[in-house]
Amino acid sequence: MVSDPRRYAIGFVGLGLIGGSLALALKKAGFASSVIAWDSDPSVLERAAHLGVIDAAAHSVSALMQSVEIAVLACPTQACEPLILDMLNDSGSAICVTDVASVKGELYRAVVDAAPKSAAIYVPGHPIAGSERSGVAAADAALFERHRVILTPDSNTDPLALGLVQKLWAAAGATVQCMDVLEHDQLLAATSHLPHVLAYALVDALAQSPIREDIFRFAAGGFRDFTRIASSDPVMWRDIALANRDALLAAMDDFCTRLEALRSSIAARDGAALESTFRSAKTVRDEFARDLALRDSGSS
Numbered sequence: 001m002v003s004d005p006r007r008y009a010i011g012f013v014g015l016g017l018i019g020g021s022l023a024l025a026l027k028k029a030g031f032a033s034s035v036i037a038w039d040s041d042p043s044v045l046e047r048a049a050h051l052g053v054i055d056a057a058a059h060s061v062s063a064l065m066q067s068v069e070i071a072v073l074a075c076p077t078q079a080c081e082p083l084i085l086d087m088l089n090d091s092g093s094a095i096c097v098t099d100v101a102s103v104k105g106e107l108y109r110a111v112v113d114a115a116p117k118s119a120a121i122y123v124p125g126h127p128i129a130g131s132e133r134s135g136v137a138a139a140d141a142a143l144f145e146r147h148r149v150i151l152t153p154d155s156n157t158d159p160l161a162l163g164l165v166q167k168l169w170a171a172a173g174a175t176v177q178c179m180d181v182l183e184h185d186q187l188l189a190a191t192s193h194l195p196h197v198l199a200y201a202l203v204d205a206l207a208q209s210p211i212r213e214d215i216f217r218f219a220a221g222g223f224r225d226f227t228r229i230a231s232s233d234p235v236m237w238r239d240i241a242l243a244n245r246d247a248l249l250a251a252m253d254d255f256c257t258r259l260e261a262l263r264s265s266i267a268a269r270d271g272a273a274l275e276s277t278f279r280s281a282k283t284v285r286d287e288f289a290r291d292l293a294l295r296d297s298g299s300s
């Protein structure tokens with residue numbers, strides 16, 4: 001339960017894995033007095049109502065904005081720009097408008113350019129939690145518990161709007177951190193976007209192999225762990241790769257240089273260089289796994 005006894009009318013534009021999970025979490029925490037949603041696919045809204053994720057469906061974005069205090073945009077990255085502008089230009093009763101898109105810079109610049117006045121109530125957000133699954137049927141009230149959420153406000157952001165979005169994520173069980181928008185996109189290119197590109201590339205490369213059938217027959221745990229995220233929605237990841245193009249290209253270039261160095265060490269039978277790279281990576285990965293375990297147990 002949240003310490004703030006106030007409950008809020010919350011609206012979602014786009015109600016898939018992330019919007020649905022946040023809606024469930026806010027209902028469970030008692031933070032939402034009501035949850036309404038609009039989605040471009042009417043069957044999603046029917047399903048969400050049936051699953052108890054929402055209390056009502058709005059018949060348009062504009063109607064939704066007239067009856068909510070907090071509006072959350074949770075649709076695919078490339079659909080975000082026109083929708084966020086509609087939400088801000090016709091903000092109705094909303095105290096704040098936020099989003100969950102995985103890339104922040106492009107959307108932030110579009111808002112500042114096209115809606116400079118209403119940009120103050122826009123608090124860009126990104127939960128660093130998710131899965132390879134999509135759609136409201138995969139929604140999970142616990143998805144954000146003990147996960148980080150990054151917000152990228154600027155000096156123009158209304159403190160009331162920022163405070164409310166911070167409370168919303170805290171109610172969903174997340175730890176909120178504010179960050180510069182450019183820093184966010186560079187960081188996520190390295191930690192999330194590059195690993196997804198690598199997983200897709202590896203599976204695709206092996207799928208083109210003449211011994212494809214044997215490859216997949218004999219692949220086991222290591223392959224499964226490395227490639228789980230290649231089961232993620234291809235449209236979502238197409239959008240993310242294009243929206244974060246510059247930062248992702250820089251991360252890929254750096255990775256290619258390091259892969260090339262490993263290739264040279266193998267070609268030169270330089271066991272010492274290989275072992276040194278593998279050993280330092282293992283040290284860092286072990287430390288990361290320990291930190292994750294502590295976080296999952298609630299000790300940090």
Ligand SMILES: NC(=O)c1ccc[n+]([C@@H]2O[C@H](COP(=O)([O-])OP(=O)(O)OC[C@H]3O[C@@H](n4cnc5c(N)ncnc54)[C@H](O)[C@@H]3O)[C@@H](O)[C@H]2O)c1
Pocket residue numbers: 013014015016017018019038039040041044074075076077079083100101102103126127128129130131132133134135136233236240
């Ligand atoms: N899936 C993850 O792991 C994850 C994690 C963090 C952030 N995100 C971001 O969250 C956003 C949503 O991702 P998701 O995983 O919930 O996707 P999803 O595919 O599960 O849900 C997206 C929903 O948006 C709806 N939609 C599509 N186009 C629309 C439009 N033009 N107007 C209104 N609704 C529309 C779809 O019908 C669907 O219900 C994306 O921007 C993604 O980058 C995803």
Ligand SMILES: O=C(O)C(=O)C[C@]1(C(=O)O)C=C[C@@H](O)C=C1
Pocket residue numbers: 101102127128129130131132191192193229232
């Ligand atoms: O766990 C997963 O499957 C995810 O892909 C989640 C993940 C990530 O890369 O960590 C994916 C995209 C987001 O924007 C945030 C989180």
